[in-house]
Amino acid sequence: MGPAPSSHWPPRAGVGWELLAAANRGSARRRRRRAAALPLSGPRRWLVTMVKLAAKCILAGDPAVGKTALAQIFRTDGAHFQKNYTLTTGVDLVVKTVPVPDTGDSVELFIFDSAGKELFSEMLDKLWESPNVLCLVYDVTSEQSFTNCSKWLEKARSQIPGTSLPGVLVGNKTDLAGRRAVDSAQAQAWALGQGLECFETSVKELENCEAPFRCLAKQFHHLYREKVEVFHALL
Numbered sequence: 001m002g003p004a005p006s007s008h009w010p011p012r013a014g015v016g017w018e019l020l021a022a023a024n025r026g027s028a029r030r031r032r033r034r035a036a037a038l039p040l041s042g043p044r045r046w047l048v049t050m051v052k053l054a055a056k057c058i059l060a061g062d063p064a065v066g067k068t069a070l071a072q073i074f075r076t077d078g079a080h081f082q083k084n085y086t087l088t089t090g091v092d093l094v095v096k097t098v099p100v101p102d103t104g105d106s107v108e109l110f111i112f113d114s115a116g117k118e119l120f121s122e123m124l125d126k127l128w129e130s131p132n133v134l135c136l137v138y139d140v141t142s143e144q145s146f147t148n149c150s151k152w153l154e155k156a157r158s159q160i161p162g163t164s165l166p167g168v169l170v171g172n173k174t175d176l177a178g179r180r181a182v183d184s185a186q187a188q189a190w191a192l193g194q195g196l197e198c199f200e201t202s203v204k205e206l207e208n209c210e211a212p213f214r215c216l217a218k219q220f221h222h223l224y225r226e227k228v229e230v231f232h233a234l235l
Contacts, residue, residue, distance in 0.1 A: 050104040052097075055220045057213075058128055058159075059113045060152040061137035062145040066172040068092060069203040070137060071113050074213050078206045091115075091127050098217035107217035111135070128159050133216040134167030138187075140200065141179040146171075146187065153194060166219040168197045168212045175202040 059067050071094045094111040112127055134156045138145040149169065157165050169191040171182060184200060191198035197215050201208045 051224070052106050052108065053221065053224055054108045054110065055132040055217070056130065057109050057111045057133045057135055057216060058131045058156050059111050059135045059137065060156055062139070062142070062148050062152075063115070065137045065139040065142070065145050066201075066203050067137045068113050070135075070170065070172060070201060070209055070212075071111050073203050073206060073209045074111075078209065096213075098214055100218060100221045103221070105221055107220050109133075109213060109217060111213075124155075125159070128156065131156060131159055131165060133220050134165050134196075135170060135212055135216060136167060136196065137170045137172055138182065139173050140171040140182050140187075141173055141176050143181040146182045149190075153196075164195070166216065166223065167195075168199055168215050169194075170212045171198075171200040172203060174200050174207065175205045 059071055061067050071092070075094045075096050092113040094113060095108065096111075097106050097108045099106045112131075114124060114127060134153070136149050136152055136156075138149050140146075153167075156167075159165075169187060171184070171187050174180075187200075188198045197212075197219075199208060199212045199215070201212070203209055
């Protein structure tokens with residue numbers, strides 16, 4: 001399936017938490033029907049294929065770090081890059097299906113791109129409700145944007161207290177090497193301590209822009225497979 005167009009908040013009826021829940025419930029029902037039709041002997045789980053999951057992804061970080069450009073380049077496979085910075089107001093929604101390597105499965109990412117100035121707003125609490133994965137972005141030329149990642153991470157994790165939130169840390173604007181203020185090793189060490197995968201990108205040069213989102217899809221799929229294994233172990 002090709003990329004779906006992004007839409008400004010609020011999205012059309014049915015897109016959001018209700019759609020994510022419905023999509024995953026529908027996928028679960030289809031899996032149960034297929035499993036019920038299989039012979040009772042043998043490991044049924046290996047015969048169930050082509051699962052499509054839906055995941056809510058929070059795109060977080062300071063203003064002007066390149067969050068929106070990163071999401072748009074991912075959505076359009078590099079065909080869209082906005083040279084002039086435009087401040088995101090409210091939330092943009094980007095939707096794209098990501099195949100999971102070495103499986104017949106896929107994850108449809110619903111990427112919520114919110115304004116970077118709204119860290120403490122009530123609106124953000126509602127929009128970020130019940131996330132599945134997190135994409136945390138900073139500007140490698142801005143040490144402050146990296147420092148503020150701690151606040152954004154805390155905010156995101158507060159939406160699902162007591163539950164692990166898979167995620168990635170993305171250092172953008174690597175094309176501005178002469179102005180770098182955040183060392184790669186420093187970012188990797190912090191990400192490791194927070195349980196995040198670490199990436200660096202350049203949306204201007206279209207470098208490595210898909211990798212963070214593909215990693216998120218793989219992380220979410222891995223959690224799904226773990227739950228399936230636990231379920232089958234109880235049968």
